[in-house]
Amino acid sequence: MDPPENYTNRVVSLTPKSVEFMQEKIGSWDFINLDRIKFYDGIRAYDGQDNSSRISFDGTTTGSGVLAAMCENINIQSSLISKIEQLNDEIIDEEEDQPAIILDNTKVIDIEDPLNAQHTHSHSDLNEIDPSAGDEALDWPIIKLDNGEALQARLLVGADGYNSPVRKFARIESRGWQYDRWGVVGTIKMQFEDYRALGWQRFLSTGPLAILPLTDDNATFVWSSTPELAELLLKVDEVIFPHLLTAAMTLEEVDLQYIYKTLQNNPNDRSVLEDISWRLSKKDISDLEENYPLPVTELIPGSRARFPLKLSHADTYMAPRIALVGDAAHTIHPLAGQGLNMGQSDVGHLVQALEKGVDRGMDIGSTLVLENYVANAWPSNHMILGACDKLHKIFAVQWTPFVYLRGFGIKTLNSLGYVKDLMVQTISGK
């Protein structure tokens, strides 16, 4: 299947560790469409209230020379489906085990604990073995589907997102808060392909704005903003929007406030275009070329979307016969591009725990197996969640003395190579 011509707006940044996981462990990377992967070498981050306070992260410390890879969700999804098909073909050849079954266009309508259920169910077991033997009902959770079927599972893995029904079924508490911010995303084209292969991030007081490279002259942006600003960003005329992005990466915050105000009165007011180019013209050209992303020239029509930003972390990722992975276990501010990578790391740890359990003849739904997963996955996730939360909060402050202090901190950090290397290694999962 050929990918759509324009980039889809659901894009993620894959760390070298995640790529390695897909290559070595899952083996799905063989099926990835490499024409739609953009490896980039570093990030240039700067303060919205003090453009000279900058920090750069480079991939040289990860050993590969690459900081991360930009990849569409749809690319990952189709590579995984191809991998499952390949594995199923092998299983059929060997006449062992059972192939993986994918049920699409099917919803889970209910999850039941058979020991607490009021009624008896006619259910089919995942292993297709009659579970009716025994004096006691099987304690495996029953998953009822909207097509009338029911499945009973030794281990139910909840990869079912922020509102995880599996997590609710298991009565696992999840703690966190809404940031009162929205993430606005979209696909754009830059003036031309940038040989620098860099991501750019500016910490505005309304939230960080990032432009990340895709192949050729394509790029994607994530603009964390207040609810009012997010609403405006979705409404702004598609011709004006690219210039607004360039302005937001470059101009002073007071200039931006003025432009926002004009657009709030009329999101199609093209006089803003002249205003922006006049303000940009006062900037030093060599500084612009060196320290800022290329001008944005085009917004792919209809590619803008928004989602609420929140932080949450489940108290644990397991219950008897239950494991949680990905957003069901934790949601994170997108500013460091860690969400999907944390999910991949969860899966890696879970698989490791299950392999160990199988090796030792254990019941893989037992908490004795799953506690290994939680012990390995939870603490590092908690650290990344905390770090990203603190970054968000530090840059949301506009109080001038603090801005100077912050600038001093960033410049100091930027000059401390080893601390920075440590941060890059943590973020890139190395």
Next chain:
Amino acid sequence: MRASTSSRHILRSAKNIRTLHTTVQRQTSLASSSSSSTVNPDEIAHFSRLSAQWWDERGEFGMLHKMNPVRTQFVREKLVEMEYEDGHEDLNEAKVLEGLKVLDVGCGGGLFSESLTRLGANTLGIDASASNIAIASLHASNDPALSFTSSSLPQRFGSSVSHKGKGKLTYEHTSVEDLLAREGPNSFDVVCSMEVVEHVDNPRAFLTSCAEILKPGGHLFLSTIARTPLAYFLTIFSAEQLLRFVTPGTHTWSKYINPSELTSFFHNLHSSSSLSSPSSGEIEVKGQTMDIEVG
């Protein structure tokens, strides 16, 4: 967190039991004349009272739940090691237990028997406590993957062909002596008795039966608690008396056996046999002390 040694366990594997096997046959009359069963009624009453708690991973037998994966891994690794020593280089390590007839003597709630079965062994778990067997059977019947057969009707073990790649699990309320009398010697590829020998009367007779029911060239795995001050402190003073993790009376200090005692027992069996039958094969006794990592 790494806690210290919970108990000193010795796990041993006896290789090429051919000699031991002949020895044991000669001694059978002696063993059976002295005592028909090594089962201690007080011990059985004690464990029967606790049987409902076998599968509570955080309860009375929590430490066994933590140890069980380690024991299973040890057995698998040793079998793999032996297969390589015997020159089977094209071995599929994951399937080393597949199709083997394994006896778990003193299976309790069936923790170890279930693990062996998942690794492909055709397992018979026996226990002198009827309530242990009831709990073990109930638990196994709740896992469809175990192809568990109830032994409420006495049946010849291993008579039916098992599902390809999957072990069959059977439980029976009996003692190793009675099983030996019924099935005869040379019946099992692997015999395991984990944390049992410290609970029986007349361990010599018990161990002799365990060795005798084993096929020539089979493997005998034993684990127990060594009679060291540390083991007393951890398993009796701390676990039973101080912290009450374990019901007081579970362990008896004087019944603990040291690795050297077990090793010399099997060496004596061996040497008495080589005196009487010089043509017999070799027996290899390997003792190993394990520190169990907790938490």
